[in-house]
Amino acid sequence: xxxxxLRRHRWWILLAAVVAGLVLxxxxxxxxxxxxxxxxxxxAFGSASSVALTLELAGVLTLVxxxxxxxxxxxxxxxxxxxxxxxxxxxxVLVGVYTSLPAGLHFGAALCAAALAGAGWAALAGALKCWRxxxxxVTTIMLNYIAVGMxxxxxxxxxxxGTYAAQTxxxxxTAQLPVLWSAPxxxxxxxxxxxxxxAVLVALGLRRTVWGYELRVVGGNPRAATEAGISQGRAWFVxxxxxxxxxxxxxxxxxxxxxxxxxxTLSPGFGYDGIAVALLAGxxxxxxxxxxxxFASLRSADKALQLEAGLSPRVIYxxxxxxxxxxxxxxxxxxxxxRSRPIVRAxxxxxx
Amino acid sequence: xxxxxxxxxxxxxLGTLSKxxxxxxxxxxxxxxxxxxxxxxxxxxxxxxxxxxxxxxxxVTGSPWVGVGCAVVAGLALxxxxGLxxxxxxVNQIVSAMALNILALGATGSLMECVFGTVGTxxxxxxxxxxxxAEGRVGxxxxxxxxxxxxxxxxxxxxxxxxxxxxxxxxxxxALTVGARVFRLKWACVxxxxxxxxxxxxxxxxxxxxxxxxxxxxxxxxxxxxxxxxxxxxxxxVMLACFLFGLADALGENLQGVGIARWHISPEWALMVPFLVxxxxxxxxxxxxxxxxxxGETPSGEG
Numbered sequence: 001x002x003x004x005x006l007r008r009h010r011w012w013i014l015l016a017a018v019v020a021g022l023v024l025x026x027x028x029x030x031x032x033x034x035x036x037x038x039x040x041x042x043x044a045f046g047s048a049s050s051v052a053l054t055l056e057l058a059g060v061l062t063l064v065x066x067x068x069x070x071x072x073x074x075x076x077x078x079x080x081x082x083x084x085x086x087x088x089x090x091x092x093v094l095v096g097v098y099t100s101l102p103a104g105l106h107f108g109a110a111l112c113a114a115a116l117a118g119a120g121w122a123a124l125a126g127a128l129k130c131w132r133x134x135x136x137x138v139t140t141i142m143l144n145y146i147a148v149g150m151x152x153x154x155x156x157x158x159x160x161x162g163t164y165a166a167q168t169x170x171x172x173x174t175a176q177l178p179v180l181w182s183a184p185x186x187x188x189x190x191x192x193x194x195x196x197x198x199a200v201l202v203a204l205g206l207r208r209t210v211w212g213y214e215l216r217v218v219g220g221n222p223r224a225a226t227e228a229g230i231s232q233g234r235a236w237f238v239x240x241x242x243x244x245x246x247x248x249x250x251x252x253x254x255x256x257x258x259x260x261x262x263x264x265t266l267s268p269g270f271g272y273d274g275i276a277v278a279l280l281a282g283x284x285x286x287x288x289x290x291x292x293x294x295f296a297s298l299r300s301a302d303k304a305l306q307l308e309a310g311l312s313p314r315v316i317y318x319x320x321x322x323x324x325x326x327x328x329x330x331x332x333x334x335x336x337x338x339r340s341r342p343i344v345r346a347x348x349x350x351x352x
Numbered sequence: 353x354x355x356x357x358x359x360x361x362x363x364x365x366l367g368t369l370s371k372x373x374x375x376x377x378x379x380x381x382x383x384x385x386x387x388x389x390x391x392x393x394x395x396x397x398x399x400x401x402x403x404x405x406x407x408x409x410x411x412v413t414g415s416p417w418v419g420v421g422c423a424v425v426a427g428l429a430l431x432x433x434x435g436l437x438x439x440x441x442x443v444n445q446i447v448s449a450m451a452l453n454i455l456a457l458g459a460t461g462s463l464m465e466c467v468f469g470t471v472g473t474x475x476x477x478x479x480x481x482x483x484x485x486a487e488g489r490v491g492x493x494x495x496x497x498x499x500x501x502x503x504x505x506x507x508x509x510x511x512x513x514x515x516x517x518x519x520x521x522x523x524x525x526x527a528l529t530v531g532a533r534v535f536r537l538k539w540a541c542v543x544x545x546x547x548x549x550x551x552x553x554x555x556x557x558x559x560x561x562x563x564x565x566x567x568x569x570x571x572x573x574x575x576x577x578x579x580x581x582x583x584x585x586x587x588x589x590v591m592l593a594c595f596l597f598g599l600a601d602a603l604g605e606n607l608q609g610v611g612i613a614r615w616h617i618s619p620e621w622a623l624m625v626p627f628l629v630x631x632x633x634x635x636x637x638x639x640x641x642x643x644x645x646x647x648g649e650t651p652s653g654e655g
Contacts, residue, residue, distance in 0.1 A: 077446050134634035135581060137393055137446065141574045145627040153620035275450055312465050317458025324451035325433075329441040 035309045043304025044297035048183035056258055057296035058289065059192035063250035064274030065281065065288040066202050067118075070243040071136075072278060073206060074235050075219035080125055080140025081247040082271025083147035084118040088248025090151060091117035092255045093159075093262035096171030106174035111194075111252050118248015119241045121147060126240035130233040136240075144271065152264040159262070167263040177257040191253035196289055198246065203285035215239055247271060273299075276320040279327055295320070364602055366488040370560055371605075372598025373494040374399065374569075377552035378576035379583070379590045380497075380504050381545030387508065387585060388541035389521040389646040393449035394434050395549045396573025397456030401426040402553025404460040407564040408467060410477040420480070420493075420554045427550020428543055430456065435542040439535065445648055453573070461566050474564040480554070493555040498591075500548065505587040517541060521644035549573070571627070578630045585644060593633070600629035 044054045067081040095110040125143055128134040152166075161169040177189035206212035218225045218235045225232055250270065255262050273295055280294070281287035295316075298305075302313040378395045385392035402423035409415075409422030430452055437448040468474045482489040508514040519527040520537045528534050556572070557564050575597050583590030604625035607617055 077450075079450070128631070128635050132635050134631075135577075138574055138578045138581070139631055139634060141571060142578075142627040142631045145571055146624055146631070149620050149624040149627070153618050156620065157618060272454065276454070279447065312462035314458045314461035314465075317454050318462065319458075321451040321455030321458065324447065324454070325437060325443065328443040328447045328451070329437060 036305065036311060039304045039308035039311075040297065040301045042308070043301025046304070049186040050300060052181065052183040052186035052188050054293070054296050054300040055188050055192050056186065056253075057299050058293045059195040060250045060253050060258075060270055061273055061277050061292035061296050061299075062195040062199055062289045063246045063253065064271050065277030065292050066199060066274075066285065067243040067247035067250070067271075068274045069278040069281070069283060069285060069288060070202065070206075070215075070246065071236070071239040072283060073212075073219050074215045074239045075222070076129070076236055076239065077137050078122065078125075078140055078240060078243045079137050079275065080122060080143050080271070081243070081250070081274045082267060082269065083140065083144035084121045084244040084247035085251040085254070085267055085271050086147040086151050087121035087244075087251065088114035088118035089251030089255045089262050089266050090154070091248065092175075092252035093168050093171060096175035096256060097169050100172065101174065103174045106172065107177055107256055110171070110175045110256055111249060114248045114252030114255075115245040116248070118251065119245040122240045122244025122247070123237070126237045129240075130237050148264060151262070151266070155262065155264050161261075165263075167261045170260045171256060175256055176260065177253070187257075189253075189257040191249075191257045194249070195253070195292075198249070199285055199288050202242075202246075202288075206285055211235075211238070247274070273320070276324055279324050282327065362487055364599075364606055366485070366490065367602030367605060368595060368599045369494050370491060370598075371601035372594045373491060373497045373559070374552035374555045374572055375576050375579055375597055376497040376501060376591060376594040377493070377555065378549045378573055379579040379594055380500055380587060381548030381552070382577055382580040383504060383508075383583075383585055383587055383590055384517075384541040384548070385545035386580060386647055387521045387644055388517050388538045389524060389644055389649060390435070390438060390538055390542050391445040391449065391648050392434070392542070392545050393446055393574070393577055394430060394452040395545070395552075395576050396569055396571065397449070397453035398427045398430045398546055398549035399553040399556065399573050399576075400453075400456045400460055400567070400569045401430055402550035403557035403568055404463065404553070404564050405550070406554035406558045407474050407477050410558055411468070411475065414478060416478045416480045416558050419477070419558050420551065423550040423554035424547050425550070427546035427548070427553065429546070431543050431546025431549075434546075435539050439538055439542070457567060460564070464564065464566065472566045476562050477558065479562040480559045482559075491555060491559040493551060493559045496551065497555075501587050501591045508587065518644075521646050524646050524649065552576075575626060575630050578634055581643075582633050584642070596633070597626060597630060601626045 043050060045051050064081045064085065067084060068078050071078040091113040092110045095113045096106070099109070100106070101109055121143060122140075125134075125136050125139045128139050129136045155166045155168060159168045161167060177191050179187045179189050180193070181188040206216065214225070214230045215235045215238075217228065217230055218232050222232060225235075251266065254266050254270075259266065277288060277291045277295055281291040298316045298319065302316065305311040305315070306313055378399055381398070382392050382395055405422035405426035406416070406419035408419070410419035412418075434445075434448055434452055437443040437451075438445040464474060465471060480492055482491045483495070484490075508517065516527065516532045517537055519530075520532055520534050524534045552572075553569065556568060561568075576594070579590055579593040579597055582596075583593035604622045607622040607625065608619045
């Protein structure tokens with residue numbers, strides 16, 4: 001019993017949504033439209049250093065997008081990229097500050113450590129999911145708060161550089177990611193290329209390997225997976241491990257590339273941005289870098305948007321939410337004869 | 353043991369009640385929504401919006417009761433979007449909820465700049481009244497929460513309507529064939545969860561404190577979801593779970609005060625206590641809890 005046929009009235013609903021959005025932004029409407037677009041373009045691509053910042057952030061967001069996307073292919077919701085990012089950043093700074101290795105090896109070792117740490121942090125949620133049936137959305141979010149809390153403790157205490165700032169010592173020069181293009185004060189480093197390469201590898205892995213096929217079957221139809229003898233638990237666990245490794249690498253990129261130190265405010269919620277990045281990419285790994293570039297441009301333009309268009313930097317979250325809902329609801333907008341079944345069904349096994 | 357007396361005292365009991373109140377209200381919302389088969393991870397966003405609306409209402413009119421009304425309306429508004437997206441637009445219920453939580457974070461943060469002209473913290477507003485108990489005071493919404501828990505239990509297990517809700521959550525098709533109005537029941541339960549989560553937000557901002565802080569719910573909505581699972585989707589069990597998590601929260605706060613001086617516990621660890629307890633509770637869930645069978649399904653057909 002639908003009170004009204006929503007599909008027949010979809011344009012009215014869309015209009016209502018736009019009006020609601022305008023009301024929400026009402027007080028900022030003066031000079032709207034043109035002002036926002038130019039501020040956005042100017043802030044994200046207006047100078048060499050802002051282009052570099054946008055690209056760097058796109059690299060980080062690509063990785064956290066993959067961190068959400070991989071388990072999502074198996075029907076899992078990894079909301080824990082934020083915590084996995086901190087775990088990875090922490091491992092990277094430990095290797096980068098407290099070990100000394102030859103130039104070529106040092107940053108590679110730090111990246112490996114970060115990937116392992118991110119995977120390890122995700123493995124906690126994976127183990128709780130596969131063996132105790134604890135819902136991954138709750139556990140990954142709790143683990144985010146724990147990771148940030150532990151980071152805060154470490155930079156205040158044991159790992160503090162001995163200054164008043166709550167940060168660690170800077171990583172050794174040998175552990176910093178190689179700079180590809182310098183645009184002072186920013187620089188584009190090898191991490192951006194790594195993120196792009198990993199997106200391609202994940203896309204190939206999901207489409208062209210047995211493992212990727214099995215994961216998608218588990219996500220698309222768990223009962224068929226069981227009938228076919230595919231281990232749901234193993235597919236889930238491995239996807240969470242790989243997702244965690246991606247988020248860990250994102251943390252390493254921040255530490256070894258952009259910040260050079262580890263702080264408890266390393267990420268202003270990049271891990272959560274990954275959800276929007278992956279969903280806007282429609283669950284396709286090859287599209288993740290493009291979607292990441294869009295959100296990175298918003299993030300890097302936040303100061304310009306605030307100063308030139310008077311938009312609060314928090315508006316990015318409103319944009320994210322509206323995009324997620326619009327993309328997720330697109331099946332309902334399609335005419336019924338062109339509607340196909342969703343790829344990932346919302347079959348979420350609770351507890352049992 | 354002087355140490356224990358510093359931590360285990362009446363202050364802790366009242367602190368537990370106050371910390372458990374928003375969890376209980378939100379978790380009861382979760383019980384209603386999920387017993388009707390709609391996953392509700394949007395409790396966090398509904399609470400945050402409710403907390404903001406309560407402060408706004410109290411700020412504009414000077415009456416915290418108007419604030420509570422605004423919080424209820426705000427919770428309802430988010431619940432309506434969740435219902436629309438997940439019941440009619442076939443959006444994955446977890447995706448819809450995550451979008452709403454992100455929306456709530458962004459909208460309350462930027463609206464605060466518009467309405468109060470401040471960043472991060474709102475001005476102080478009038479608080480909700482509290483009643484004296486022993487040597488302390490109990491917030492009025494704490495009493496509402498306990499009454500709501502008992503009422504929910506009676507409604508869910510002792511009325512025909514409650515039976516219909518449970519049937520819809522277990523198997524919508526079967527419920528439909530015996531004449532239950534599936535969509536209407538699901539909608540009613542989702543909206544009820546918005547009301548309860550809005551009240552939870554009002555307690556956090558105008559019952560416990562007297563102002564709004566950006567992102568002030570700080571994951572409590574997800575702890576409420578954990579309490580729903582831990583309490584096995586039953587109001588009684590959920591109440592016990594919320595008191596356990598509330599105790600962890602209050603202990604953490606007490607530890608912050610006492611532990612630093614006596615035990616050299618850093619405040620960061622004390623603040624992590626509720627999250628650690630939640631993970632431990634879900635990890636140690638004996639016998640595993642069983643969710644309503646139709647949870648997360650998008651209903652189809654006429655209802």
